[in-house]
Amino acid sequence: MKRAAFLDHVSWTGAGIVWTLGAAGVLRAIPAEAAASHTGGFSFVQISDSHIGFTRPENPDVAATLQKTVDAINALPQQPAFVMHTGDITHLATPAQFDAAKQILSTLRAPLVTLPGEHDVIGTPANYFAAFGNADAPKGWSSWDRGGIHFLSLVNVFDFEISGKLGDEQLAFAENDLAAQKASTPIVVFAHVPLFALFPDWGWTTIDGTRLIAALRRFDAATVLNGHVHQVAQHTDGNIRFATASATAYPQPAPGTAPKPGPLMVPHEALLGRLGYRSVTIEPRRGLQYTDRALA
Amino acid sequence: MRSAFWAAATLGVVLGGSSPVPVAADTSEVDTAHTVHIKDFAFVPKRLRIRPGETVRFVNGDDEAHTVTAVDKSFDSAGLDSDRSWNHVFAKAGTYEYFCELHPYMKGTIEVTR
Numbered sequence: 001m002k003r004a005a006f007l008d009h010v011s012w013t014g015a016g017i018v019w020t021l022g023a024a025g026v027l028r029a030i031p032a033e034a035a036a037s038h039t040g041g042f043s044f045v046q047i048s049d050s051h052i053g054f055t056r057p058e059n060p061d062v063a064a065t066l067q068k069t070v071d072a073i074n075a076l077p078q079q080p081a082f083v084m085h086t087g088d089i090t091h092l093a094t095p096a097q098f099d100a101a102k103q104i105l106s107t108l109r110a111p112l113v114t115l116p117g118e119h120d121v122i123g124t125p126a127n128y129f130a131a132f133g134n135a136d137a138p139k140g141w142s143s144w145d146r147g148g149i150h151f152l153s154l155v156n157v158f159d160f161e162i163s164g165k166l167g168d169e170q171l172a173f174a175e176n177d178l179a180a181q182k183a184s185t186p187i188v189v190f191a192h193v194p195l196f197a198l199f200p201d202w203g204w205t206t207i208d209g210t211r212l213i214a215a216l217r218r219f220d221a222a223t224v225l226n227g228h229v230h231q232v233a234q235h236t237d238g239n240i241r242f243a244t245a246s247a248t249a250y251p252q253p254a255p256g257t258a259p260k261p262g263p264l265m266v267p268h269e270a271l272l273g274r275l276g277y278r279s280v281t282i283e284p285r286r287g288l289q290y291t292d293r294a295l296a
Numbered sequence: 297m298r299s300a301f302w303a304a305a306t307l308g309v310v311l312g313g314s315s316p317v318p319v320a321a322d323t324s325e326v327d328t329a330h331t332v333h334i335k336d337f338a339f340v341p342k343r344l345r346i347r348p349g350e351t352v353r354f355v356n357g358d359d360e361a362h363t364v365t366a367v368d369k370s371f372d373s374a375g376l377d378s379d380r381s382w383n384h385v386f387a388k389a390g391t392y393e394y395f396c397e398l399h400p401y402m403k404g405t406i407e408v409t410r
Contacts, residue, residue, distance in 0.1 A: 055377075118398055122397055122398065203399070203401065263360065
């Protein structure tokens with residue numbers, strides 16, 4: 001699938017929210033060539049939902065598609081400051097699956113940052129922490145400054161009830177952390193499950209996400225980047241922009257187009273067009289922009 | 297309902313032979329087999345009544361991975377991939393509520409009565 005068709009495909013309307021792409025002031029997709037020409041600007045990459053260990057016909061070789069994603073990122077003319085994996089690195093959270101994922105992700109040229117999805121903490125988060133634990137994030141969540149942006153990496157799968165959940169302790173951390181930032185500082189928040197009500201019927205929301213959203217309202221520009229739903233879906237709420245990312249493993253149906261969420265079978269030749277990564281750039285006058293790029 | 301296939305698989309476990317599915321350590325004394333099928337993101341039957349000491353086999357017939365996890369955490373299948381099954385012996389009488397950790401709206405109950 002061509003990139004234009006890919007972008008076309010991800011524009012849809014559902015659940016009473018209008019999803020837009022490329023609209024003024026919303027999320028602009030810029031051509032890869034243009035992104036590459038802006039050398040010197042700060043950039044990072046988001047990847048998500050690799051499900052290492054998944055073997056079903058929807059994608060019998062998830063290791064290969066993750067490696068293909070890594071190779072594409074490594075080939076970018078300007079290497080990103082870091083690559084953020086927004087969870088579901090593995091399918092069943094076994095040590096062997098974490099090992100396999102780590103081997104592939106260790107071939108990234110850029111530094112890797114991760115957060116867990118619900119598939120990474122099945123039964124216990126211990127295997128995730130053993131493989132991808134970070135001293136700067138002893139409980140899984142953390143914040144840092146880079147390239148003029150304040151980043152917040154959150155975990156909304158530790159108490160995975162019907163939907164994502166952040167919990168009081170983490171919300172207090174996020175609220176205190178954000179309170180210390182200037183309103184003019186661009187904020188980027190990462191979490192696995194969408195922090196807004198994308199499609200609650202399928203659990204595609206975070207039940208206490210509204211508290212975080214309230215803390216983001218005073219900022220001139222906040223961007224919330226999630227995974228979990230294996231497709232690009234975008235939403236704007238005041239100065240807060242939300243966007244879920246494509247998976248590197250397999251697509252899922254658009255909300256409400258199937259009885260339940262789950263792996264979506266597409267023709268073999270169309271699969272790479274439904275998988276991809278997101279590159280994000282920020283420049284002084286243009287602000288934060290990103291491009292969702294399919295693997296084919 | 298209990299199919300010949302599952303009865304055969306159960307027998308394999310009893311005899312210590314190789315089994316086509318991963319089984320938990322607590323399945324050595326299988327006398328009566330009950331099966332809960334996982335299909336279309338639901339446990340079927342949603343409520344099952346058994347006697348103490350009986351075994352329930354949970355079979356994942358979905359394309360998606362699931363778990364069989366007690367609300368009180370007294371049992372947990374861990375990740376149960378498509379076409380896999382997991383056995384659990386319910387030794388004591390009681391009402392056991394369980395759910396899928398990956399899709400928590402999937403709920404079921406095992407009622408163990410004398």
